[in-house]
Amino acid sequence: MMIAELSNITKTYRTSPEAPEQRVLTGLNLAIATGATLSISGPSGCGKSTVLNLLGTLDQPDAGIVKLFGEEVPYGNEIALSDLRAEKLGFIFQLHHLLPQCTALENVLIPTLGGSRRPDAGEAADRAKRLLNRVGLGAHMDKKPAQLSGGERQRVAVVRALIRAPGLILADEPTGALDAASASLLIDLLLDLNKEEGPALVLVTHDPALAGRMAQKYRLTEGGLSLG
Numbered sequence: 001m002m003i004a005e006l007s008n009i010t011k012t013y014r015t016s017p018e019a020p021e022q023r024v025l026t027g028l029n030l031a032i033a034t035g036a037t038l039s040i041s042g043p044s045g046c047g048k049s050t051v052l053n054l055l056g057t058l059d060q061p062d063a064g065i066v067k068l069f070g071e072e073v074p075y076g077n078e079i080a081l082s083d084l085r086a087e088k089l090g091f092i093f094q095l096h097h098l099l100p101q102c103t104a105l106e107n108v109l110i111p112t113l114g115g116s117r118r119p120d121a122g123e124a125a126d127r128a129k130r131l132l133n134r135v136g137l138g139a140h141m142d143k144k145p146a147q148l149s150g151g152e153r154q155r156v157a158v159v160r161a162l163i164r165a166p167g168l169i170l171a172d173e174p175t176g177a178l179d180a181a182s183a184s185l186l187i188d189l190l191l192d193l194n195k196e197e198g199p200a201l202v203l204v205t206h207d208p209a210l211a212g213r214m215a216q217k218y219r220l221t222e223g224g225l226s227l228g
């Protein structure tokens, strides 16, 4: 089964009626199979975050089709969209976006608190604790983000992305704020969780060494993706 398919996607930005339009994506195609791991690299401004936002339903193409889990994205239906994001997609960003007033455990549980189909609170807490232990944060669950190291905060963000067992993890420069050793450990963790839990993993990174650890390496240039 294809987890995600982008077909002939065009995305153009125009900041004002007089400004020239900027063609960012021009007929882009991408198919992501169950359990796939892939990287997207390319120069700053080439459209990597735009692709991730399209996969994450945070943005809509000008033309072309975005299918997730076999179905076209229900743009315009905010309830269906937010359920889709909460239940089937996991986002990890360069900056962790943890809530400062909440503990690591509470942050991980936030995606379980909203939406039409909430998981059982006890089961969610058990899974959160199991995953936090799994990523080496068993002793840090009750700390707030300010009391954690940068690498620990990113691991909390990874667990938060996985808490509802999504089919697709979208990671936009998740190691951008980490030193090389912590970055490598975070990628180890993402790949281990990909094997154990099976979500497809899309990693946007500038780092060729990290990109090379994904099964498929894509470059985004001139509005389209190419392998290699």
Ligand SMILES: Nc1ncnc2c1ncn2[C@@H]1O[C@H](COP(=O)(O)OP(=O)(O)OP(=O)(O)O)[C@@H](O)[C@H]1O
Residues within 6 Å of the ligand: 013, 014, 015, 024, 042, 043, 044, 045, 046, 047, 048, 049, 050, 051
């Ligand atoms: N909402 C927007 N309005 C206007 N232009 C935008 C908007 N979002 C992105 N762009 C433009 O589209 C281009 C692609 O942006 P995008 O964020 O996808 O690049 P990127 O490849 O992720 O870059 P980086 O590596 O610096 O994160 C950029 O030139 C950017 O200025």
Ligand SMILES: [Mg+2]
Residues within 6 Å of the ligand: 048, 049, 050, 172
């Ligand atoms: Mg970006």
